[in-house]
Amino acid sequence: MMNEYPIIHTNIWDAIWAVPVILLVVLAAKWFFKVPSSWLSTVATVSALILSIFISHRGNLSAGIFMGFFYSAATLGLLYSLKHSYSAYRQT
Structure with missing residues (x-):
């Protein structure tokens, strides 16, 4: 049974x-x-999972999956915050 979190470098x-x-x-x-x-x-x-598993964290599947979801969330947060900021700027 795994009781520890994976080490992610x-x-x-x-x-x-x-x-x-x-x-x-x-x-x-x-x-x-x-x-x-x-x-x-x-x-x-x-795309984040592919990049993370096969390039960034090659050899550590748990770290690749975790960081892939992290990269995806960061990208979507950036994309949608820029979209809403631009939309709010255009309305004023």
Whole structure:
């Protein structure tokens, strides 16, 4: 039985390059492939999991899955906060 949390080794480079890369993937899916807005969270989650499991945290599946969901949530938070901020700016 596993009683301890997995050890996740992360650094600042994960936050600096993972979230912008996933943001670019999501925006490319939206602009070039005309993915509906309701599917953007799925695109972000799948791309974040692929990036995290196979590139960032190769060899540590639990850390890859955890950080993949973390990257996805950070990307979607950034995307939707920018969208709402721009919308509020345009209304004033």
